[in-house]
Amino acid sequence: xxxxxxxxxxxxxxxxxxxxxxxxxxxxxxxxxxxxxxxxxxxxxxxxxxxxxxxxxxxxxxxxxxxxxxxxxxxxxxxxxxxxxxxxxxxxxxxxxxxxxxxxxxxxxxxxxxxxxxxxxxxxxxxxxxxxxxxxxxxxxxxxxxxxxxxxxxxxxxxxxxxxxxxxxxxxxxxxxxxxxxxxxxxxxxxxxxxxxxxxxxxxxxxxxxxxxxxxxxxxxxxxxxxxxxxxxxxxxxxxxxxxxxxxxxxxxxxxxx
Amino acid sequence: xxxxxxxxxxxxxxxxxxxxxxxxxxxxxxxxxxxxxxxxxxxxxxxxxxxxxxxxxxxxxxxxxxxxxxxxxxxxxxxxxxxxxxxxxxxxxxxxxxxxxxxxxxxxxxxxxxxxxxxxxxxxxxxxxxxxxxxxxxxxxxxxxxxxxxxxxxxxxxxxxxxxxxxxxxxxxxxxxxxxxxxxxxxxxxxxxxxxxxxxxxxxxxxxxxxxxxxxxxxxxxxxxxxxxxxxxxxxxxxxxxxxxxxxxxxxxxxxxxxxxxxxxxxxxxxxxxxxxxxxxxxxxxxxxxxxxxxxxxxxxxxxxxxxxxxxxxxxxxxxxxxxxxxxxxxxxxxxxxxxxxxxxxxxxxxxxxxxxxxxxxxxxxxxxxxxxxxxxxxxxxxxxxxxxxxxxxxxxxxxxxxxxxxxxxxxxxxxxxxxxx
Numbered sequence: 001x002x003x004x005x006x007x008x009x010x011x012x013x014x015x016x017x018x019x020x021x022x023x024x025x026x027x028x029x030x031x032x033x034x035x036x037x038x039x040x041x042x043x044x045x046x047x048x049x050x051x052x053x054x055x056x057x058x059x060x061x062x063x064x065x066x067x068x069x070x071x072x073x074x075x076x077x078x079x080x081x082x083x084x085x086x087x088x089x090x091x092x093x094x095x096x097x098x099x100x101x102x103x104x105x106x107x108x109x110x111x112x113x114x115x116x117x118x119x120x121x122x123x124x125x126x127x128x129x130x131x132x133x134x135x136x137x138x139x140x141x142x143x144x145x146x147x148x149x150x151x152x153x154x155x156x157x158x159x160x161x162x163x164x165x166x167x168x169x170x171x172x173x174x175x176x177x178x179x180x181x182x183x184x185x186x187x188x189x190x191x192x193x194x195x196x197x198x199x200x201x202x203x204x205x206x207x208x209x210x211x212x213x214x215x216x217x218x219x220x221x222x223x224x225x226x227x228x229x230x231x232x233x234x235x236x237x238x239x240x241x242x243x244x245x246x247x248x249x250x251x252x253x254x255x256x257x258x
Numbered sequence: 259x260x261x262x263x264x265x266x267x268x269x270x271x272x273x274x275x276x277x278x279x280x281x282x283x284x285x286x287x288x289x290x291x292x293x294x295x296x297x298x299x300x301x302x303x304x305x306x307x308x309x310x311x312x313x314x315x316x317x318x319x320x321x322x323x324x325x326x327x328x329x330x331x332x333x334x335x336x337x338x339x340x341x342x343x344x345x346x347x348x349x350x351x352x353x354x355x356x357x358x359x360x361x362x363x364x365x366x367x368x369x370x371x372x373x374x375x376x377x378x379x380x381x382x383x384x385x386x387x388x389x390x391x392x393x394x395x396x397x398x399x400x401x402x403x404x405x406x407x408x409x410x411x412x413x414x415x416x417x418x419x420x421x422x423x424x425x426x427x428x429x430x431x432x433x434x435x436x437x438x439x440x441x442x443x444x445x446x447x448x449x450x451x452x453x454x455x456x457x458x459x460x461x462x463x464x465x466x467x468x469x470x471x472x473x474x475x476x477x478x479x480x481x482x483x484x485x486x487x488x489x490x491x492x493x494x495x496x497x498x499x500x501x502x503x504x505x506x507x508x509x510x511x512x513x514x515x516x517x518x519x520x521x522x523x524x525x526x527x528x529x530x531x532x533x534x535x536x537x538x539x540x541x542x543x544x545x546x547x548x549x550x551x552x553x554x555x556x557x558x559x560x561x562x563x564x565x566x567x568x569x570x571x572x573x574x575x576x577x578x579x580x581x582x583x584x585x586x587x588x589x590x591x592x593x594x595x596x597x598x599x600x601x602x603x604x605x606x607x608x609x610x611x612x613x614x615x616x617x618x619x620x621x622x623x624x625x626x627x628x629x630x631x632x633x634x635x636x637x638x639x640x641x642x643x644x645x646x647x648x649x650x651x652x653x654x655x656x657x658x659x660x661x662x663x664x665x666x667x668x669x670x671x672x673x674x675x676x677x678x679x680x
Contacts, residue, residue, distance in 0.1 A: 053466065074465065074470070075465040075466050076464075076465045076466070076467075076468050076469055076470050076471075079465075079466055079467060079468040080468050084466065084467070085466055087463075091460065091462065091463045091466075092460070092463065093455075093456050093459045093460050093463060094459060094460070095455070095459050096455060096456065096459060100452065100455075100456075103452070104452070104453065104456045104463075104464070104467050105467045107449050107452070107453065107467075107468075108467060108468030108469060109468065112449040113449065114449065114450050114453070114473060114474065114477055115448055115449045115450060116445055116448045116449070116450040116451065116477065116481065117448065118448055118449060119444070119447050119448065120447055120448055120449050120451075120452055121447060162463070162467060165467075166467060166468065
């Protein structure tokens with residue numbers, strides 16, 4: 001590698017009590033790539049995301065963001081270093097309007113931190129950035145709607161909006177299209193493609209259509225271990241993957257391992 | 259929210275300023291003035307409490323710690339002024355109280371804001387008991403049971419203000435009340451104020467957009483304690499005495515009740531709540547020994563039927579008024595109010611008779627609503643009992659009518675429920 005990887009995991013382990021969920025994962029996410037983590041239910045995909053984003057602390061191993069160790073840092077510290085994530089189960093500010101939800105994602109990165117001496121409504125570049133993100137996620141028309149009243153697909157879009165609003169260069173999306181219809185999924189793919197342009201994307205996804213449509217590289221996680229990492233062709237050709245995960249399914253079609 | 263000063267907002271603030279300025283002119287009398295001074299002070303206290311509960315999602319059972327300690331520091335400062343040890347305008351004592359409140363807010367907030375929810379609530383209760391005990395244990399500074407007395411006129415005249423006459427104290431409290439209201443409202447419009455709402459709604463998500471939720475709560479807590487201290491110093495000036503009661507759990511519960519009755523989801527809710535609360539405590543306590551019972555009943559009714567407080571009941575009417583459909587609801591409202599009045603009449607009768615009978619030192623001959631009767635006679639019991647039962651039955655029917663009319667109007671309006679505002 002010429003430059004440091006965007007995100008690097010070195011022999012990361014995580015156990016809850018006596019149960020090993022992540023059993024020694026080493027993974028390198030290159031700068032600017034779109035990387036999908038796939039695997040059957042219970043493989044530890046969400047746990048892996050929680051480790052990367054600081055929700056959980058690894059039991060062993062090391063995690064580096066842009067070459068710097070972030071192991072054991074709190075979520076807000078990791079976020080400030082340029083990693084932002086979304087959640088599988090929609091995790092938004094239900095009582096706040098769409099606009100305010102997005103703005104929450106903008107404020108810290110814009111340098112306003114804990115200020116209690118700026119009138120937030122008077123900060124034009126904050127407003128511009130917030131409007132821009134709302135337009136990108138297609139919610140400009142629902143500016144003042146409380147987020148809790150949005151449709152499911154719109155809440156998922158808002159989830160992504162909050163995640164990208166701060167301009168983090170590493171974006172983690174946890175099943176961004178879960179529970180969406182076909183047409184909603186297609187729109188979501190376009191949205192994700194657009195908003196992650198020029199950034200590094202890591203996503204957990206069950207829908208193979210989404211994975212093959214978006215990802216430059218894929219990692220297959222089975223029982224807390226990475227079986228293979230590579231392009232779609234490489235992963236599909238991998239014997240271990242075929243045996244353990246894809247089985248008799250023909251990828252490119254419907255969802256695998258649902 | 260992010261809107262500049264709209265006409266509506268000018269009207270609201272202008273109206274508030276006008277109300278504070280003209281109240282003593284419109285409502286005269288020494289007792290009314292005392293009540294209004296207490297209201298102005300309570301408004302600051304209740305708004306500062308709502309910075310925690312309504313805006314930050316922190317349920318505190320110990321907010322009087324900060325107003326009370328602010329009051330103690332203010333009383334010492336005032337006594338130093340009286341001795342001539344320091345020169346400081348008495349009108350600016352609330353700053354001393356505010357800084358003391360903020361200082362202790364920083365101290366105790368550092369411990370208690372790590373978590374919200376039950377943990378925070380329990381710690382706040384622990385702190386208020388601890389501080390109350392400390393106050394009684396250290397009579398040197400806190401004056402023990404008797405508290406510390408002072409003389410607000412000791413500072414002499416500043417700009418012609420001696421603070422001798424009650425009207426001057428009112429205007430001092432009103433001025434601080436207005437300034438504090440504006441400052442606390444302005445705080446809701448800052449990045450910290452907005453993120454306090456976000457942390458209230460979803461602390462986890464706030465951590466993933468770069469915010470240390472503990473730090474957000476901590477700063478909000480310290481700022482809230484500052485305004486609590488301001489109100490404490492004003493009550494020190496008003497009463498010229500500060501006792502352990504000022505830092506008690508009872509007073510902490512009082513501000514919770516006031517803020518909640520008014521409506522914690524709305525900035526102005528606690529203003530309404532403070533006025534109602536002081537009315538109960540100050541005015542009703544002069545008429546009935548059972549005032550605390552009435553307040554408690556009112557609180558329970560609000561928690562059960564209007565958790566958004568009086569402010570939410572008012573806010574719900576705005577879309578109806580705008581659409582010009584209030585007329586369709588008004589008859590059912592009036593019917594409900596009438597039924598409630600009947601029920602209250604019966605309730606008050608029964609409650610007052612119980613008090614009269616249970617207190618042997620009182621004569622059973624009593625006068626209520628212009629009626630004179632014997633509290634041990636059967637007729638008034640039956641009369642008030644039936645009134646209460648009839649009132650409740652009427653209220654049941656009337657509230658059904660209100661909700662039926664309400665649904666009909668909402669169906670026409672598109673059923674948009676009033677959103678939560680911060």
